[in-house]
Amino acid sequence: MKRRSFFKKSAKGVLAAGLLPITGSVAAHNIETGENKLIHFNEPSGTKKKDPKRRKTLNFDVAVIGAGMAGISAAVSAARNGAKVVLVQDRPVLGGNASSEMRVTVNGVQALKNKHKVERETGIVEETLIENWHYNPQASYHVWDHVLYNYVVREKNLTLLLNTSAMDVVMEGNTINSAICWQSTTETMFTLNADMFCDCSGDGLVAATAGAEYRMGREGKAEFNESFAPDEPDGWVMGDCIMMITKDMGKPVPFYPPDYAIPFDGEKAETTGHRKIKQVKEGFWWVEVGSDVDIIGERDEIRHKLMAYFYGVWDYIKNSGKHPEADNVVLDWIGSIPGRRESRRFMGDFILTQNDMLGLRHFEDAVAFGGWSLDEHNPGGIEDLSQPASFFHSRFDNIYEVPFRCLYSKNISNLLFAGRNVSVSHMALSSTRIIGTCSMMGQAVGTAAAMCSQKDINPRGLYQNHINELQEQLLRDDSYFPNRPANDPNDKAKKASLIFGSSTISGDAKNLLDGVSRDEVDKIHHWQSDGLNAELQVEWEENQSLTSVEMKFDTNLHRKINMHKQPKKHETQPMEIPKELVKNFTVEARVKGKWVMIGSVENNLTRLVKVRFDEIKTSAVRVKLKDTYGEPNIKMFEIRCY
Structure with a gap:
């Protein structure tokens, strides 16, 4: 029976259908004939049961893993450039750290030491931001999720798989043939075959499982002669954090912390100036916990710690008596999923470093730009109040270039990446990790992946023989990188x-x-x-x-x-x-x-x-x-x- 017809029936009929016993099968009652129709998914008793998992094999030119802003940019750019694309996202919403689940601002280049100060990113990331103000002038993060959804699903060459985790890969030598993915909402196992794979997932499980070379932790000063690097290499990475939003109730409202809250030494934090409570409306980005062992494997423990530390901070704000401006303020939203700054960095044919960026080094294969300050967070996060939350080592005189060689794997032939997992040093990541920069890198790798599929070459071959063509297409599609004017002979x-x-x-x-x-x-x-x-x-x-x-x-x-x-x-x-x-x-x-x-x-x-x-x-x-x-x-x- 059609669903519309079913709901037109009497309440008694609906109730009867709901009361039918279900044991090892799905029972549906035909209201009009009085017949029972049993739909058996398992074989009769005594025989081998069927596997309840659904299995599908799909073929694409380009598979993009991870639908944060970098992944969205990669998938849309690849689709617009003629590739058949699948975009895989393990969450029910798009946007990654920028989604309503984490609510990190889509920041880009700002605070430059020149008269522009801001040098905004163009291309796909700008299109999403402008569309947001068209559809979402109320600045709702939940509506923003749906603005991104509309932006993605209207691309005719793009297939979106939400609630889908990429779990494994099928390899042939140093080439990825397939990604094995599990969609929890449909109990479906997908085998996604593709010519090119773009890992824009942040942690990079697909890339790591494929055997792509990567680093975690901090390089020492000696390796790249980086003045802001630690004297010796170590395992520390910048931490995860959770955010919050408050509202004013117009009258004093008490706050009672949960049992697991960890007390916050607010007097020490504010006296040293390292974590001053400047406002009580939103934040705090410095409620952060890092790791020097395995930030990926410790994620659930870190999530619990973050919530505990956050509630300790809020308890201090509300109940210490030092912040009367918070008397009428209550928590309206608190993140439950940590936003991540750093984990794996996959190695390409070039590693971008602090000195390349501060020296504004020109690259013949530039495909994106950045300029957020060298914003290295204290690796201990809120667990080390003796250090500033972030060191803010240096601002930039102008924007720096990001070379294409940082955006593909040095040892996996058909793998590209964009976002915080690209081929940079730890110090360089303190700037390149910002969402606007990650989005520009995403547009570059999506365009490159489409070209590689069409030309039947790998990314290194694209760099060696077609980098000018890639740059011209990016410039045509409203990307930008300095010191490289467009000169398309077809224009x-x-x-x-x-x-x-x-x-x-x-x-x-x-x-x-x-x-x-x-x-x-x-x-x-x-x-x-x-x-x-x-x-x-x-x-x-x-x-x-x-x-x-x-x-x-x-x-x-x-x-x-x-x-x-x-x-x-x-x-x-x-x-x-x-x-x-x-x-x-x-x-x-x-x-x-x-x-x-x-x-x-x-x-x-x-x-x-x-x-x-x-x-x-x-x-x-x-x-x-x-x-x-x-x-x-x-x-x-x-x-x-x-």
Whole structure:
């Protein structure tokens, strides 16, 4: 019986169905005929029982393990570049540390020692953040989960498996043939065959099980000549933490700690200045527990400790009498799943170090950038109040480059990785672990994995023979890395005889062809109109065959657009679609002397817009830019034609 028909029946009928005995089978009662239909999953008594597990074998070009922000970026970029992709996530929600389960802010490059201070990441991670303000202006973390879900499932080449743990691999020599995964909600064992595997899971069980070389702990000073490294190597890694959110009840409310709470020496912590209680609204990131043995194997013990230490901190805040500002404040949400900063780091053909980053070393194979400070947390965490919670060793003068050789395995031929498990030293990880940087690395490995599958080569072969092609595709898809302008030979806009705007208040229309799609420090790369309803025109001396026009608009990349747990942090940034972003526009082409509309975009939500159409032959393209989300002028950074 169909479910809809079933629920139309009487309450008596429903109750009768619910009372049928179930012993070794599933019983369903047919209300209309009065017949019992028994569905036996086991063989009759006395014979061998069938295995209740369901088993499926699926084939893909690219398998991405882990759906934090790095994994989402990897899977979506691979799918958009033509690969058939599976994204495997062991939780019921997407986002990893950034999800509602852990609520870590999607931070990126900020606090630079230059006039920009912020140098925001573009591409897939920016698309998700802007969409969030469109669908979720209330800044709900639960809605954010669903924004990410919508973002992923709409990709036609992408299959999502939630509540699914990758448990083992099938190898052929040094190549991964399959990942063996268990989906708890459906009791299904999946064998996922793929050409390329991207481990974006953080701890990297798939990569480790495959035999990929990795490190855990801290290198000593001597290995990479890192000034902030310990004198001798050791096993310490930065710790896990849990977060919380509070609300004001408008009247004093008592707090009673649970039995397992561990008392917090708040006087010592605040006197030394290492863990001052500056606010009681959200946090605290420094409720952290690390390990010098095996942070993965100790996870459950660490989770319990974190909860115990957190409740000790909150007991101190509420009951010591030193924080009257918390009298009316109660806990509204406390994390139950620790957010992790560090565990395995898998080795690639290059290990990025502190000196590479502080020296702003240029890499010919750069595919991403970073710039969060060298934010190495005290490895003992809250269990070592004699040390600061984080050392904050150094900020950066400008953004540093991340080379592709850090993002694939040196000894497993078809394995890439992105996130906190990439090929960096412990000191370098104190910066590269930040979510925005991890997301950019994810977009790079997803694009690379798709290329490797299509070309039937491994990542090392892609680096050796096709790195320029990879970089050009990333730049086309709105990634960015310094010292590498785009120069795609297939971009016909670069061959234009003329480009001009209807008006100019800043920059020059020619800047839209210079290959740099953002303003750099003391270098302008934009064209800005004088007012709305502006036009930009590209002309060729001879007809061009075109199927797409691609543009990059302004979203003010030197300002934060993150979602935070604490509402006060939103006061210095927008909780809306960037007002600079172009909202409505049309694209026209001159065909046989007449202007013909070939594309129209309304309520645009992305910095990068690709307008596709059936092939035409044209001598000119004109973009009519109607308005923005609030800015009085139109600003663009790039136009391409293919």
